Amino acid sequence: MGPISTLDQSSLEQFQTELIKARFRSVDDEFQRVWVGPVPDGFGTITDATQMRLEFQDGWPFRPPKVFVPGIELEHVNPEGEVCLWRPDDPSLQWTTFEGLNNRIREWCSAAEGGFRPEDAALDAHLYFERGQATRTLATFDLGTLSPSGFSDRRDGALHGLRKHSGLIEVTGGPGPSESVPGRWYYRATIPVAPHDIETFKNKLGRSQLRDFDELCESVESRPVGSERLALLIWNADLKENALPLLLRREEEGVVAQPLIAAPTDIRTLSLRSGPDFPTLRTKRVALFGAGAIGSHVALLLSECGLGHLIIIDCDLLRPGNVVRHMADRRLIGYPKADIVKILVQASAPWTSVESKGACPWTLDDLSSLTKDIHLVVDATGYWSFAQHVSAYFRQSNVPLVSAALYRGGAVARIRRQVLETDAVICERVENPAYPIIPPDDQGGFTLEIGCSSPVHNASPAAVAAAAALTAQVAIDALTERFRYGDEVLDVFSVLESPPFDKLGRIEFGQ
Amino acid sequence: METLPRQFGDALSRVEDHRQDRAQKAHQEVRSVLETSQQLKDWGIDTVLIGSYARHTSIHPGKDVDVFSKLASLDASASPNEVFDAFVRVLTEEYGSRARPQNRSVKIAFGSEDEDAFSVDAVPAVKMGSRWAIPNRDPSNWGGGGGWVETDPEKLTELTSRMNQQPTLNGQGMYVPTVKLMRQTRNYHLADLKPGGLYCELLTYWAFDAGIENDGSFAQVLAEVLESISHRLDAASDDPLMDPVLNRPFEPRPTLTELQAAATKFHELAQMAQTALAQERCPAAALWRRILGKNSRGWCFTLPEGCDEEGRQVAPITAISSRGSREAGSFGADKYP
Numbered sequence: 001m002g003p004i005s006t007l008d009q010s011s012l013e014q015f016q017t018e019l020i021k022a023r024f025r026s027v028d029d030e031f032q033r034v035w036v037g038p039v040p041d042g043f044g045t046i047t048d049a050t051q052m053r054l055e056f057q058d059g060w061p062f063r064p065p066k067v068f069v070p071g072i073e074l075e076h077v078n079p080e081g082e083v084c085l086w087r088p089d090d091p092s093l094q095w096t097t098f099e100g101l102n103n104r105i106r107e108w109c110s111a112a113e114g115g116f117r118p119e120d121a122a123l124d125a126h127l128y129f130e131r132g133q134a135t136r137t138l139a140t141f142d143l144g145t146l147s148p149s150g151f152s153d154r155r156d157g158a159l160h161g162l163r164k165h166s167g168l169i170e171v172t173g174g175p176g177p178s179e180s181v182p183g184r185w186y187y188r189a190t191i192p193v194a195p196h197d198i199e200t201f202k203n204k205l206g207r208s209q210l211r212d213f214d215e216l217c218e219s220v221e222s223r224p225v226g227s228e229r230l231a232l233l234i235w236n237a238d239l240k241e242n243a244l245p246l247l248l249r250r251e252e253e254g255v256v257a258q259p260l261i262a263a264p265t266d267i268r269t270l271s272l273r274s275g276p277d278f279p280t281l282r283t284k285r286v287a288l289f290g291a292g293a294i295g296s297h298v299a300l301l302l303s304e305c306g307l308g309h310l311i312i313i314d315c316d317l318l319r320p321g322n323v324v325r326h327m328a329d330r331r332l333i334g335y336p337k338a339d340i341v342k343i344l345v346q347a348s349a350p351w352t353s354v355e356s357k358g359a360c361p362w363t364l365d366d367l368s369s370l371t372k373d374i375h376l377v378v379d380a381t382g383y384w385s386f387a388q389h390v391s392a393y394f395r396q397s398n399v400p401l402v403s404a405a406l407y408r409g410g411a412v413a414r415i416r417r418q419v420l421e422t423d424a425v426i427c428e429r430v431e432n433p434a435y436p437i438i439p440p441d442d443q444g445g446f447t448l449e450i451g452c453s454s455p456v457h458n459a460s461p462a463a464v465a466a467a468a469a470l471t472a473q474v475a476i477d478a479l480t481e482r483f484r485y486g487d488e489v490l491d492v493f494s495v496l497e498s499p500p501f502d503k504l505g506r507i508e509f510g511q
Numbered sequence: 512m513e514t515l516p517r518q519f520g521d522a523l524s525r526v527e528d529h530r531q532d533r534a535q536k537a538h539q540e541v542r543s544v545l546e547t548s549q550q551l552k553d554w555g556i557d558t559v560l561i562g563s564y565a566r567h568t569s570i571h572p573g574k575d576v577d578v579f580s581k582l583a584s585l586d587a588s589a590s591p592n593e594v595f596d597a598f599v600r601v602l603t604e605e606y607g608s609r610a611r612p613q614n615r616s617v618k619i620a621f622g623s624e625d626e627d628a629f630s631v632d633a634v635p636a637v638k639m640g641s642r643w644a645i646p647n648r649d650p651s652n653w654g655g656g657g658g659w660v661e662t663d664p665e666k667l668t669e670l671t672s673r674m675n676q677q678p679t680l681n682g683q684g685m686y687v688p689t690v691k692l693m694r695q696t697r698n699y700h701l702a703d704l705k706p707g708g709l710y711c712e713l714l715t716y717w718a719f720d721a722g723i724e725n726d727g728s729f730a731q732v733l734a735e736v737l738e739s740i741s742h743r744l745d746a747a748s749d750d751p752l753m754d755p756v757l758n759r760p761f762e763p764r765p766t767l768t769e770l771q772a773a774a775t776k777f778h779e780l781a782q783m784a785q786t787a788l789a790q791e792r793c794p795a796a797a798l799w800r801r802i803l804g805k806n807s808r809g810w811c812f813t814l815p816e817g818c819d820e821e822g823r824q825v826a827p828i829t830a831i832s833s834r835g836s837r838e839a840g841s842f843g844a845d846k847y848p
Contacts, residue, residue: 010816010818013521013813013814017521020524020527021527026807026809
């Protein structure tokens with residue numbers, strides 16, 4: 001340990017002076033990083049300890065000091081006695097005064113005695129288990145498939161784990177192939193405090209579960225050094241299940257339990273980062289024309305936000321030059337773009353059913369069949385003629401449409417909507433003075449590439465990603481029927497010569 | 512003039528010796544042990560805490576606690592050997608290996624580890640006129656007439672208390688805090704070199720005795736005391752520092768070399784202090800920081816808000832840190848340990 005890295009030595013010294021006044025002493029004479037002192041009154045009701053340790057972290061004052069108090073067996077206290085007083089990103093800076101520290105200790109103890117809020121549940125059980133701070137191995141599992149009939153108190157069952165290239169262990173219910181790591185899961189309805197070592201792990205088990213676990217341990221112990229077994233403890237913790245996977249390994253000195261980082265793969269967990277429209281979007285169907293740079297991003301974004309069904313239509317193959325702006329990487333060069341995007345969507349958004357169509361349809365029959373029962377069509381082809389064509393056709397057939405394209409080398413992104421009765425028809429906006437024309441580039445603004453007669457517009461990957469994100473926002477706005485965007489939204493990323501494109505930022509019409 | 516009152520207050524907190532209460536308790540314990548001896552009781556045993564703990568001038572990390580064991584029924588005609596042996600016997604019976612006889616005192620270990628550990632140094636004393644006498648530091652002299660050496664530590668405690676009455680700052684005497692700051696300054700810059708802490712304390716005593724201007728700041732007082740001490744050290748080889756209790760040159764006297772080295776250092780510190788008085792807040796603080804130095808708790812003189820260790824002004828992060836933020840939590844990595 002070296003000096004405490006801080007941009008505010010003054011407040012650090014002020015706080016340390018307060019520690020001295022409170023009878024704390026530095027046990028690290030060189031750098032004053034670790035201090036020991038009397039346990040504040042606030043902790044009095046939950047520990048008999050008289051001394052606590054306080055360890056400063058680099059990044060003062062924006063990171064709180066670590067607080068260690070021996071003898072507390074509660075949630076949010078790890079085996080080393082570290083009391084997790086603040087979330088890692090807590091913005092309060094409450095710890096910069098001794099009074100603030102004491103106030104937080106009182107709040108924490110009050111919560112500990114009365115029960116922590118559900119949102120404060122310690123779901124990172126591995127951190128509170130011996131050696132858990134250092135663990136870097138994930139154990140993935142889907143509780144739904146682990147026990148298809150569900151869980152009940154004191155039940156247990158077989159599982160197995162397969163080691164993957166990244167080191168993670170993929171845990172599945174039932175016995176597995178010979179190369180897998182066998183193991184058991186144990187379910188308890190309620191566990192107030194997560195286990196912090198093998199003994200407390202055992203204490204959490206029911207009688208028959210304990211026998212089963214002892215057998216599991218014996219089966220490792222009787223095998224050669226390096227043999228492994230898995231044990232997964234699952235319990236209910238307020239809002240959701242909590243779990244602690246352990247890898248039991250035969251070492252020279254006996255069986256060692258290494259906690260693993262629980263990494264559930266169920267839809268509920270995966271969708272936690274999908275945004276608030278996930279439930280609505282799961283009922284929606286979208287047809288996407290164009291699976292190129294913008295289209296591939298839009299497909300991923302809509303799916304990851306929760307889209308229920310996606311049809312991807314594109315007749316092109318992925319070229320080496322496409323990779324720079326496309327969601328796909330070079331390993332997929334040569335495959336149809338529609339199929340590639342389908343695979344990418346399936347890998348990221350398992351809730352989205354995807355169809356890929358290797359076609360570039362212009363016939364009304366094809367367009368009609370591809371958009372049957374569709375809630376929204378997204379045109380990301382970037383072709384003016386196709387946008388005009390589908391706009392005219394979908395006006396007749398009442399199919400909602402959003403069309404997106406980048407212009408002038410990525411200087412301007414334009415997203416046009418043709419969904420509401422009041423939305424101007426896209427193909428008629430050319431003549432509509434309410435929708436200014438993006439001025440053409442007299443210099444040409446494109447290059448050519450061998451093997452491809454279409455001009456290559458040099459829009460940057462950043463402009464593509466931004467345009468795709470805006471397209472997804474406009475599409476979701478329409479699918480959720482909020483309609484807070486106008487029927488034409490433009491983002492100017494690089495100023496053009498004439499208004500209204502001579503300023504950076506957003507321009508909206510038809511609001 | 513930038514007087515930085517908060518930082519001087521912090522400095523006093525940072526040099527504070529927290530073992531004062533424990534010293535009192537240890538003294539009471541040793542006293543009760545000594546009083547179990549009928550012989551010592553017959554000799555009129557009565558103990559008193561002396562030294563820097565009695566004068567409240569001890570600083571972190573603290574030194575031995577001195578317990579002066581007065582035997583009022585004995586005088587200098589008593590045999591130092593007999594008195595000391597009786598003294599050692601009582602304390603070693605009680606404390607076993609924790610009590611270790613020294614040349615003329617018994618050192619008793621208290622506490623167990625690091626900062627908790629300290630020693631009580633108990634010394635026997637007999638009457639010598641209106642004062643007291645303790646055994647000669649060299650036991651080989653105990654047989655002749657030089658077996659006892661005159662002393663009056665309680666008088667120094669009394670003089671300290673009297674000197675601390677004026678000047679005052681916010682109703683508190685400035686002398687004792689100034690002694691602590693001077694002892695810290697000496698510890699940091701001279702460490703194990705002589706002259707030691709008591710000599711430094713007496714230098715401060717005579718500086719106060721000569722009179723100092725009090726503008727209500729430790730900055731001004733400390734600068735004056737440093738100036739006074741540096742000149743006194745210059746003269747000390749020809750005009751020895753007087754013990755204000757015994758009215759004779761302080762013993763043991765530092766050597767000429769030691770005095771010259773100390774004078775050089777204190778001239779440098781006095782010059783820095785004068786410069787600090789004329790500086791803006793940040794550069795002034797940087798100078799005082801260098802003057803008072805560090806102890807095991809870190810730098811004694813804390814940095815003011817918006818100042819760095821080089822004395823430069825920096826962006827006032829403290830203003831943000833004092834209130835934190837109530838804005839919505841940002842989106843980011845789940846964990847950035």
